[in-house]
Every structure is written in C-alpha cells, then in structure tokens.
Amino acid sequence: MKLWRLTRAPFLALDGSGPVKHGARWVSPGRPVVNFASEPGLAVLVVLRYLPRDLSGIDDDYLLGWTEIDAVPERLPFVSDRADKRRIGDDWLASGRSLLAAVRSAVLPEADVVMMNPAHPDAAHVPPLVTRPFEFRATLSLPPDP
Template identity: 30%
Template sequence: MLVYRITKAIYADRLVASGGAARWNERGQFVIYTAATRALACLENVVHRSGEGLQEIFRVMVIDIPDELRIDLLVTDTLPADWFDFRQYGTCQRIGGEWIRSGRSPVLKVPSAIISNEWNYLLNPAHPDFQRIGLIRTEPFVFDPRIKA
C-alpha cells in the first residue's frame, strides 16, 4: 500500500519523525504522519500550516507499507463524538500514546479530522518492522496559489 507525506524538500530524503506534539502523539513520542492520498496530505499541510510558508519548496514522499505488515485500525465509533475538535487533543494523544507504547504494530490507521471517511496512517519508527517500510520516491509538489487558509 502506498501512502503520502508532503514536506519541505530539505526533509524529504528520509523517513524521520520530529517528536513534536500532534493530534495522535505527545511531545517526545516519535511518529511519522502520512495520508492515504496526495490530496489529503495537501489538505493536512494547508490546515496545519495555516496557509503560511506554502510558497517554499515541497516534495511528496511516496511511501510503501508492505501488504503483510500489521496495521492497527482506530475505529471512529470507539472515539468521543467530538474527537476531531481541537479540545480533544489530550484524548487523542492518550490513545495514540498507548499504541506507541504497546508496540503492537508499525502502523496505525486513524480517521482524518479534516475529511470524514478519509484516513491517515501513523508510522512508528521504533517498531522493529518499521525497517520494512520504504520511501519509494519523492515528487515535486507546489501548492496552488489559490489555496488560502
């Protein structure tokens, strides 16, 4: 399965996590966020960057998750009704943190908070099977100047 990550070109040559806090992890928990499609990866960038810095040089990272790798699924029905609200970050971070600490799988499929019925995939670099996940290629990416946050 291919997943996608759009990042500044200077970071696009390797699969690395910053350890910064985000929806599904607390600061110091290293997770790589990817999306099921290029379009969702684009929208995630626009939302999280608040439209700033989109004129810089970006690349699409095309990442292969081998079909035989275990992927845990976070079922939306098990989350609070307002899980996507910014005020629920703590709840989501606890859920993601538990997955990271458990070491159950190298990948967690999570719902997109931006688009219903779309999916993001979290990669755990500390999992032994992470080594089997590969950066296939990078592609140029330019945010359309009509995109405004």
C-alpha cells in the first residue's frame, strides 16, 4: 500500500516522535504514532488546514513523500469527539495488534488517515520516504495570465 506524508525536512523520520510531546488527533501525548494519508492531496490538505492564511511567512522546507508498506490497515471507527478519538487510538497503539490503522478523514471523507505504530515489530521494515520538495506558495498561486 502506498502511503503519503507532507512534512518539514527536520521531521522526516518515521519514528513517531512528533506526537509524543503534544499528542495528535487520534493519540494522547506521550504516544508515538506516524500519520500518513491514503492520497497525496489529503496529505497536503491536512497540513494546509493548520497553516496561516497568509503563506508569506511559512517554512520553505516542506517535503511531500511516499512509502510502500506491505500491510493492510485495521479499520478504526470514525468518531467526532476528541476524547473518544484519543481513547480509540491509544487503545489501538497499546494493543500492538497491527502495524497500521486507518480511519476516515474528517478533512476529505473519501480518503483515509493511516496511522503507523512505530513500536510494532514490522515498523523496522518500512522503507524511508521517497520525497520531493513541496512549496505551498507555488502550488496555491494562480498561474500568470497568458
């Protein structure tokens, strides 16, 4: 399965260290998890959602990347309550029963957020991301008139 991630260069590692400090939508602080998107467009939309509307001062070291993982994600139920989301995600991580878990995206319901448990034994076999630079300003600006 091909999975996508848009991240800044310093956070390219698939170790789940980002959510440890602050948590993530589906896990509580202190729990490592790596979030992927099932589609490249969803990876972009998720990050864009948290950026300021004025893109002039944002970081310019974003990378769009993908990796291939030979696993079928476990399906988690979509819930809208933040505490319920974290309870479901925390339970999944603690169980260690699967490398991947997928849940419908709130941003783009036709796609999935796919979480990876970096503590799962199979995580050691996940290839690093293949990346290319990604620039929000270039992507979101209109082309010049002909």
